[in-house]
Amino acid sequence: MKEFTEMSGVKLARLIAEHELDEVQVGTASAARSRAMDADLNCFISVYPQPIKGEGDSALRGVPVALKDNISVRGKPLTCASKILSGYTAPYDATVTVRLKQAGLQIIGSTNMDEFAFGSSTENSCYGPTANPWDTGRVPGGSSGGSAAAVAARLVPCALGSDTGGSIRQPAALCGVVGMKPTYGRVSRYGLVAFGSSLDQIGPFTTNFEDCAHLLNVLCGADPRDSTCASVAVPDFTAVLNSGVKGLTIGIPREYYADGLDSQVRAALEEVQEVFAAQGARCVPVSLPHTRYAVAAYYIIASSEASSNLQRFDGIRYGRRVPRDSLGEVYGYSRGSGFGAESKRRIFLGTYCLSSGYYDAYYIRALKVRTLIRRDFEQAFTQADVLLTPTTPAPAFLRGEKTGDPLQMYLSDVFTSSANLAGVPAVSFPCGYTREGLPVGAQLIGRAFDEETLIRAGNAYQQHTAFHARIPEKYGPESV
Numbered sequence: 001m002k003e004f005t006e007m008s009g010v011k012l013a014r015l016i017a018e019h020e021l022d023e024v025q026v027g028t029a030s031a032a033r034s035r036a037m038d039a040d041l042n043c044f045i046s047v048y049p050q051p052i053k054g055e056g057d058s059a060l061r062g063v064p065v066a067l068k069d070n071i072s073v074r075g076k077p078l079t080c081a082s083k084i085l086s087g088y089t090a091p092y093d094a095t096v097t098v099r100l101k102q103a104g105l106q107i108i109g110s111t112n113m114d115e116f117a118f119g120s121s122t123e124n125s126c127y128g129p130t131a132n133p134w135d136t137g138r139v140p141g142g143s144s145g146g147s148a149a150a151v152a153a154r155l156v157p158c159a160l161g162s163d164t165g166g167s168i169r170q171p172a173a174l175c176g177v178v179g180m181k182p183t184y185g186r187v188s189r190y191g192l193v194a195f196g197s198s199l200d201q202i203g204p205f206t207t208n209f210e211d212c213a214h215l216l217n218v219l220c221g222a223d224p225r226d227s228t229c230a231s232v233a234v235p236d237f238t239a240v241l242n243s244g245v246k247g248l249t250i251g252i253p254r255e256y257y258a259d260g261l262d263s264q265v266r267a268a269l270e271e272v273q274e275v276f277a278a279q280g281a282r283c284v285p286v287s288l289p290h291t292r293y294a295v296a297a298y299y300i301i302a303s304s305e306a307s308s309n310l311q312r313f314d315g316i317r318y319g320r321r322v323p324r325d326s327l328g329e330v331y332g333y334s335r336g337s338g339f340g341a342e343s344k345r346r347i348f349l350g351t352y353c354l355s356s357g358y359y360d361a362y363y364i365r366a367l368k369v370r371t372l373i374r375r376d377f378e379q380a381f382t383q384a385d386v387l388l389t390p391t392t393p394a395p396a397f398l399r400g401e402k403t404g405d406p407l408q409m410y411l412s413d414v415f416t417s418s419a420n421l422a423g424v425p426a427v428s429f430p431c432g433y434t435r436e437g438l439p440v441g442a443q444l445i446g447r448a449f450d451e452e453t454l455i456r457a458g459n460a461y462q463q464h465t466a467f468h469a470r471i472p473e474k475y476g477p478e479s480v
């Protein structure tokens with residue numbers, strides 16, 4: 001008997017390779033635990049009757065993994081947590097799904113999310129909200145809240161999410177796990193249901209940086225099926241795990257530590273700086289002056305792209321159809337009853353921003369702001385190798401707290417959306433707990449295609465601290 005819930009993915013794979021643990025039993029146990037815990041958490045949309053076992057080999061062979069339900073797994077329902085896709089089955093595997101199979105991981109199910117990834121709390125799901133394992137009255141963050149909660153509750157050692165404006169990093173922070181958005185173009189988006197095509201990236205959730213590095217090795221690389229996926233050489237991300245932070249310059253962008261930052265989050269971040277400094281890194285102040293325009297520019301660009309991408313859901317080609325006499329009515333009724341309130345809000349917002357007469361004033365203007373934000377980062381990276389910021393302005397909020405106020409919900413993305421606008425990689429990792437026992441997340445932002453520095457710094461931090469090892473009480477040890 002082994003307590004598989006406290007093990008990292010790498011350790012689990014090692015025990016499987018050494019025949020200390022049986023791969024089939026591990027997959028079955030993870031799926032059974034997921035089904036049992038889901039009554040409280042609702043982090044899965046489906047746990048498959050049998051895990052889908054890949055044939056290939058890697059340092060993660062045999063490790064259970066769960067995929068956000070906007071990533072295609074051939075022959076399985078693909079819902080995006082939307083009624084409009086009910087009854088739809090993915091006809092092919094996403095490239096990341098193929099890669100996971102080729103690396104021998106076992107896919108145990110699909111996770112809950114905000115509908116079409118619109119949201120910051122995983123409350124906009126037609127399958128009901130996901131709960132935060134640290135306090136089930138609170139949100140797990142969003143939109144990949146199901147994947148973050150599943151890893152936090154140790155139902156699976158790792159999961160995939162997608163991040164358009166923060167949807168991996170923000171729930172990672174609120175659930176106390178590691179969540180990375182790689183550089184735009186680092187991971188293929190083929191088979192990911194598009195939200196904002198110039199912003200979307202798939203990335204991993206894990207409990208630690210070692211597993212994160214291994215999973216990146218599996219996921220990253222050029223793909224002829226996605227023309228935006230870069231043909232940049234992929235390093236072995238595990239090679240830098242023990243490189244340490246000695247000599248590294250860490251930029252502290254002053255705009256991220258302004259008024260409105262929760263005092264406990266601020267205090268936790270100051271301690272992170274001390275941990276890095278004690279290991280020989282140098283922390284220097286930097287400035288990203290256009291940060292305050294990021295949320296506004298992001299919501300214009302993301303909604304514009306979403307309104308365009310969501311046109312394909314017309315009641316004819318995918319999922320649910322409301323039968324009516326005329327084609328126009330089929331479109332209207334199918335979309336009207338299939339999309340939830342937030343999806344409709346994004347479609348209205350995006351259509352408005354792209355309509356003639358407003359296009360220049362909103363969309364083109366937002367693109368110009370995007371260029372300024374990208375330049376801010378280029379400038380900051382002449383002074384620092386990596387930037388350290390809080391991931392979110394506050395820890396997990398209560399369920400229902402922001403659902404009536406979309407603007408408040410949108411402001412949850414103040415610290416995360418810039419990295420998507422600039423296309424640079426960023427990761428959130430746990431760096432403390434509030435007095436109420438809620439996790440606090442720190443964010444490292446790197447240069448384009450320099451995920452290695454994020455892993456190097458993040459792993460150095462985890463070698464000197466134990467925040468990542470803490471597990472919510474109710475979700476403690478379980479054995480196979």
Ligand code: GLN
Pocket residue numbers: 117118119120142143162163164165166167168195302410413
């Ligand atoms: N919260 C942001 C939004 O609602 C980001 C979502 C995401 O990254 N998918 O658009």
